[in-house]
Amino acid sequence: DAGVIQSPRHEVTEMGQEVTLRCKPISGHDYLFWYRQTMMRGLELLIYFNNNVPIDDSGMPEDRFSAKMPNASFSTLKIQPSEPRDSAVYFCASSLAGGASYEQYFGPGTRLTVT
Amino acid sequence: GNSVTQMEGPVTLSEEAFLTINCTYTATGYPSLFWYVQYPGEGLQLLLKATKADDKGSNKGFEATYRKETTSFHLEKGSVQVSDSAVYFCALRMNYGGATNKLIFGTGTLLAVQP
Numbered sequence: 536d537a538g539v540i541q542s543p544r545h546e547v548t549e550m551g552q553e554v555t556l557r558c559k560p561i562s563g564h565d566y567l568f569w570y571r572q573t574m575m576r577g578l579e580l581l582i583y584f585n586n587n588v589p590i591d592d593s594g595m596p597e598d599r600f601s602a603k604m605p606n607a608s609f610s611t612l613k614i615q616p617s618e619p620r621d622s623a624v625y626f627c628a629s630s631l632a633g634g635a636s637y638e639q640y641f642g643p644g645t646r647l648t649v650t
Numbered sequence: 651g652n653s654v655t656q657m658e659g660p661v662t663l664s665e666e667a668f669l670t671i672n673c674t675y676t677a678t679g680y681p682s683l684f685w686y687v688q689y690p691g692e693g694l695q696l697l698l699k700a701t702k703a704d705d706k707g708s709n710k711g712f713e714a715t716y717r718k719e720t721t722s723f724h725l726e727k728g729s730v731q732v733s734d735s736a737v738y739f740c741a742l743r744m745n746y747g748g749a750t751n752k753l754i755f756g757t758g759t760l761l762a763v764q765p
Contacts, residue, residue, distance in 0.1 A: 539693075566751050577757045578694075578739065591752065626693050630751060637682065637743065639753060641693030 539642035541627050547648045553615040556645045559608055560629030568639065569602055569612050570626040584610065617649045652677045656740050656756035663730055663763050671725040671759045673740035681742040683716055683723040684753065688737040697738070730763045737761070
């Protein structure tokens with residue numbers, strides 16, 4: 536399996552522009568997670584989905600952030616309008632439902648820079 | 651609420667030194683415990699895990715024992731290598747309730763191993 540795939544790997548944009556980050560989870564996984572990582576705040580869970588349905592979006596910082604999962608193999612995280620404080624590395628992860636073998640598999644991340 | 655506390659970094663060691671990274675947790679029940687590792691420029695990957703009290707997780711020479719009496723899951727390695735330089739995250743997952751597939755991460759500990 537190719538693992539969790541994220542695109543783009545790097546994104547540089549100007550303040551006020553719309554940014555869309557993409558994620559393809561591991562085939563067969565039914566949970567998908569979006570995280571944000573910064574030096575100041577560490578690793579933060581933004582939102583997660585189960586069977587394409589958003590379960591907990593309490594970590595989404597504000598209305599400028601939105602996430603969708605139109606099908607089991609694709610999810611997007613959109614920021615509009617973007618601001619310099621959104622600069623971070625955004626990770627997508629996927630997993631199978633619980634059990635002793637539970638593990639979240641992370642993608643390589645998208646490094647977002649908003650100037 | 652449920653939380654994870656890790657020792658502050660960075661931890662700087664010479665090659666072949668003994669490593670301990672402390673992790674303690676607060677949880678209302680009996681969680682599963684994990685150590686994830688993040689190498690430079692990559693996403694997080696599972697290093698080891700333990701699902702119940704007194705379990706020992708081990709992988710790549712690293713070990714951690716689930717201690718319920720001290721609510722701890724300290725990471726140890728007898729002889730570190732330069733290639734172990736990375737950020738290490740302790741995490742927990744509650745084994746009951748509605749959010750059983752959400753991981754709660756510590757802040758991460760940077761390990762730097764010098765030759």
